[in-house]
Amino acid sequence: MVRRVLREELAAAQNQSPRLTSNQCGGISEARYFQLRFVNNLKREYYTQKNILAEGDEPIQIDLLDVRSQSIVNEGPMSSMKIDMCVLPGDFGSNEDDHQNWSREKFVDSILRPREGKKALLKGDTGITLKDGVGSIRNEIEFTDNSSWLRSGTFRLAAKSKEANVMEATSQPFTVKDKRAIMKLERPSLNSEVWRLKHIGKGGRTHKQMSVEGIETVKILLQRYTINPSLLREKFSNIPSGKWQDIIKNARACVIDDKERYLYCAAEGPLCFVFNSIYEVVMVSFDNGQTYRSPETFTSDEKLLVEIAKQEAYENEGDFKPWSALENNLQAAQFSAGGPPAEQGQEFDWWATSSFEQLYLEGDFGCCSSQPLFNPDAAASSSTPSERKSKMMWIKIGVAFKFLTSLCR
Numbered sequence: 001m002v003r004r005v006l007r008e009e010l011a012a013a014q015n016q017s018p019r020l021t022s023n024q025c026g027g028i029s030e031a032r033y034f035q036l037r038f039v040n041n042l043k044r045e046y047y048t049q050k051n052i053l054a055e056g057d058e059p060i061q062i063d064l065l066d067v068r069s070q071s072i073v074n075e076g077p078m079s080s081m082k083i084d085m086c087v088l089p090g091d092f093g094s095n096e097d098d099h100q101n102w103s104r105e106k107f108v109d110s111i112l113r114p115r116e117g118k119k120a121l122l123k124g125d126t127g128i129t130l131k132d133g134v135g136s137i138r139n140e141i142e143f144t145d146n147s148s149w150l151r152s153g154t155f156r157l158a159a160k161s162k163e164a165n166v167m168e169a170t171s172q173p174f175t176v177k178d179k180r181a182i183m184k185l186e187r188p189s190l191n192s193e194v195w196r197l198k199h200i201g202k203g204g205r206t207h208k209q210m211s212v213e214g215i216e217t218v219k220i221l222l223q224r225y226t227i228n229p230s231l232l233r234e235k236f237s238n239i240p241s242g243k244w245q246d247i248i249k250n251a252r253a254c255v256i257d258d259k260e261r262y263l264y265c266a267a268e269g270p271l272c273f274v275f276n277s278i279y280e281v282v283m284v285s286f287d288n289g290q291t292y293r294s295p296e297t298f299t300s301d302e303k304l305l306v307e308i309a310k311q312e313a314y315e316n317e318g319d320f321k322p323w324s325a326l327e328n329n330l331q332a333a334q335f336s337a338g339g340p341p342a343e344q345g346q347e348f349d350w351w352a353t354s355s356f357e358q359l360y361l362e363g364d365f366g367c368c369s370s371q372p373l374f375n376p377d378a379a380a381s382s383s384t385p386s387e388r389k390s391k392m393m394w395i396k397i398g399v400a401f402k403f404l405t406s407l408c409r
Contacts, residue, residue, distance in 0.1 A: 086158050
C-alpha cells in the first residue's frame, strides 16, 4: 500500500512540476522550469553547403520560455545567456515516453558525431547569444553531410544550454541532401548535360562511361535509347535496374522539339521515314515520298513492315537528313490519312499539293508514258479565263488518273 501511494504521489508531483526528468535509477534528478523553443518552422529539405534558414527563407529564431508562466524570459541573467546548436537523429524523441520529456544525459548522448573521415556536421558559428530571451541564427551555418546514412534518413536541429534547469529545443525532422542533387532537373531539356539526370553524378563513373560512348546530352541518350534500348542497357549493365529506369524516366520527361525532324529514304523499296528529334517515327511514306501518313493510320501489315524497315534506317543514321519540306507536304499527308483536305469552307487545291504536282511534271509511274499528258504552260496561255480554268481542270483529272493507275499497278 505504501509503494502504491508513493507511486501515485510521484506521478501527481511530476504532472504539477513542469519538465521533471528522471535519472537512470528511477528517482527525480532535477526540475527544468525553462525551455528553449524554435519560434518558426524549419524546411522539410536542406542541401549540404547551403545556408540553414527557416520557411520563407527567414532566419531561424529561438526563444527561452518560462514553463510555469508560459511567457518569454525577457529579463534577468538568463534572458541573455548563450546557447549552442547541434544535430540529432530524426527519430529522437519520437517515442511517446521520450517526447518532450527526455533527460539531459540522454540528449547529450544522442548528439550526432560526424562520420569517420568527415568534418563536423554543422559548419560555421553555432553559438547564439539571446537578447531579451530571443535569439536568431543570423550567422551562416550549413550542413557538411547528408542525412541518408541514418536509419530514419533525417536530422533534427537542436539548441542546448549549459544551464542544468533549461530544457533543450528540437526541430521537426527534415532531410538533408547532397548539394549536387540541387543541380538535377525534374524536367530537363534535350540539350541538358546528361549528368543533370538523376543518379548520374558529375564526373562520376556513369558520367565518364557515357562520355566514352559519346553520350553528352539528354538528346543523344534518348536517341540511343530509341534506336536500341537493349543494347544501351547492356552497355550500362553496372547500373541497378531501378536507377536505370529512373534515369530514362527523368530523360523522357523533357520536351520534344517538334520542329527538328529527320528524313530517311530506304536505298531499295518505297519507304521513307520522318523521325523526330529523338528518332521516333512520326510519319512514313509508302510511295517513295509522294505522300506521308502518321503511325495511327497504319494497318497491322504496315506496322510490321515499318518496324522491320526502320532498323535499317537506324543502322544508317549517318544518312539522316534534316526534313525541311514537312510543312509543304502536310496537305498531302492529311489527304492520304483520310483527314480533311483543307480547312472548312475552302476548296482543296490539288494542283497546289506538291506531291501531285511532282507526279504530273515527272510523269513516270512505271506504267505510263514518261511524257506528261497535258502541258500546264499551254493551259496557262489560253486566251480566256474560262478556257484556262477548263484546261487546268482536265490537267488535274489527268494527274489523279495517273496517280491512281500507279497505285493499282
